[in-house]
Amino acid sequence: MKTIIEPFKIKSVEPIRFTSREEREEILKKAGYNPFLIHADDVIIDLLTDSGTSAMSAKQWAGIMEGDESYAGSKSFYRFEKMVKKITGMKHIIPTHQGRAAEKILFSITGGQGKFFPNNTHFDTTRANIEFSKAEAYDLLNEVGKHPEIRADFKGNMDTVALENFILQKGKENIPLCMITITNNSGGGQPVSIENIRETKKVCSKYGIPLFIDACRFAENAYFIKKREKGYQDKSILQIAQEIFSYADGVTMSAKKDALVNIGGFLALNDDSLAMNCRNLLIVTEGFPTYGGLAGRDLEAMAQGLEEILEESYLQYRVRSVEYLGEKLLSAGVPIIEPPGGHAIYIDAKRFLPDVLPEYFPGQAIVCALFLEGGIRTVEIGSVMFGKYDENGKLIAPPMELVRLAIPRRVYTQSHIDYVSEVVIDVFNKRESLKGFKIVYQAPMLRHFTALFEPL
Ligand SMILES: *Cc1c(COP(=O)(O)O)cnc(C)c1O
Numbered sequence: 418m419k420t421i422i423e424p425f426k427i428k429s430v431e432p433i434r435f436t437s438r439e440e441r442e443e444i445l446k447k448a449g450y451n452p453f454l455i456h457a458d459d460v461i462i463d464l465l466t467d468s469g470t471s472a473m474s475a476k477q478w479a480g481i482m483e484g485d486e487s488y489a490g491s492k493s494f495y496r497f498e499k500m501v502k503k504i505t506g507m508k509h510i511i512p513t514h515q516g517r518a519a520e521k522i523l524f525s526i527t528g529g530q531g532k533f534f535p536n537n538t539h540f541d542t543t544r545a546n547i548e549f550s551k552a553e554a555y556d557l558l559n560e561v562g563k564h565p566e567i568r569a570d571f572k573g574n575m576d577t578v579a580l581e582n583f584i585l586q587k588g589k590e591n592i593p594l595c596m597i598t599i600t601n602n603s604g605g606g607q608p609v610s611i612e613n614i615r616e617t618k619k620v621c622s623k624y625g626i627p628l629f630i631d632a633c634r635f636a637e638n639a640y641f642i643k644k645r646e647k648g649y650q651d652k653s654i655l656q657i658a659q660e661i662f663s664y665a666d667g668v669t670m671s672a673k674k675d676a677l678v679n680i681g682g683f684l685a686l687n688d689d690s691l692a693m694n695c696r697n698l699l700i701v702t703e704g705f706p707t708y709g710g711l712a713g714r715d716l717e718a719m720a721q722g723l724e725e726i727l728e729e730s731y732l733q734y735r736v737r738s739v740e741y742l743g744e745k746l747l748s749a750g751v752p753i754i755e756p757p758g759g760h761a762i763y764i765d766a767k768r769f770l771p772d773v774l775p776e777y778f779p780g781q782a783i784v785c786a787l788f789l790e791g792g793i794r795t796v797e798i799g800s801v802m803f804g805k806y807d808e809n810g811k812l813i814a815p816p817m818e819l820v821r822l823a824i825p826r827r828v829y830t831q832s833h834i835d836y837v838s839e840v841v842i843d844v845f846n847k848r849e850s851l852k853g854f855k856i857v858y859q860a861p862m863l864r865h866f867t868a869l870f871e872p873l
Contacts, residue, residue, distance in 0.1 A: 423734055423831075449857070451870060455788070455794060462836065471825060471827060472826065473679070474722075476721050477678070481717065482714075484713035484714025484716065493714065494707040501685055505668050508692070513684060514703060516542065516671025518682060519670065524546045524547050525550060526691065528546075532592070536555070536595070537558050537562075538573075538598060539596070540598060558576060560576070562604050562605075565755065565765045565819075566752070568756050570608075573599065573607035574610060575597055577620050594626060600634045600641070601758075605754040607758050610645075610646050611646055614630075627667060628666055630667075632662075633674040635670075639732075640733070655727050670685075678718045683719075741831070743762050746841055752765040763798070766799060766818040775799070775814035776812050777852075780797035781854045783795075783820045790844050791843075797821075798817075798819040800812060802815075822837065856870055
């Protein structure tokens, strides 16, 4: 088997500004040791997120010029609508400016006090929009998904037994919809099997509850199904995606992921009256239903991106390049969530720095060391992001302390990834010298974005 190469050539480049270790020391200090406060042009390799950071294709840029900016009935909308209908089979396609805008509209209408929403794992904006409506969000991930060191094919699966118990306990009339997130972003970018989606749908149908799919990484998930699930080897990515969505009653999507664009999203629905209510709210908060908070050119770029994401050579390269980084790290003994997911590598900070207690933020210590050593920007997903405190001010840590290395789509080449692995391994080899951090400033909500730290 030959090396799997990037299935594209580079037409336009963006320079990287190199910094010295001394400069990075200053930069980190000035940013209060928070990667979100570092200026992007001070970063050598930016693995903060895969959201909105994709490189667009020549055809997408051509689409930007072609975009029809008519207020109503733009031809770019109809191209976008046709593409989303082809993939999802949904009746109503409602564009939004990004994923959370689709969530905000959906949960403003379906949520509210006394309502409960199950999901394999809610993404943080999904949870925030549910809770903002005063409803409650529950994660019902299958057991194997909760163990970083266990290798399994579909660690994003919903626990369908727990789902049925949940419905019986909360009452089907209090559950407006059930959601399944593909791939499971917060759980390591792990895929969900078609069998599990079918099983989830069966449980939902038994109680008359609609099933929604959070489809941000549907194509990466479909590729894992093709590679790992029996009976799907000879199906195209489009066919697999169509089957996935055939079990759904609605879809939310952030196009900043698997539609290969820098901004965009949509809500897709089958139910006529829900769609009418959503469109009415869309007009108040986003815009007219044929542009929904976007420019015509954005709709054009999304339509084209959705075509390109279905190409198997792209997905093969995509999944392989993430796995390649994972293999390099594993062979040096660096503990990560196994197997590698579709869009990111997650370092297990608890095993990487066993002597730094969650109180002292082991993930943050690794994030800072990666920047200092190699100018690589990553993000902590652990006690900084999700830590809560009891009445005595003692930290209630989340189950996992992780550092996410999210890989932007079509942006970095194999040598960039080699460099990343060298830096991570270097930091791992001197892990004994890493110290924890303390927080010196934090906002009351979503503190990870703006908190300031000091090294211990
Ligand atoms: C990014 C993301 C969202 C929210 O989308 P935005 O475009 O960032 O608002 C929702 N769900 C999942 C799984 C995501 O990864």
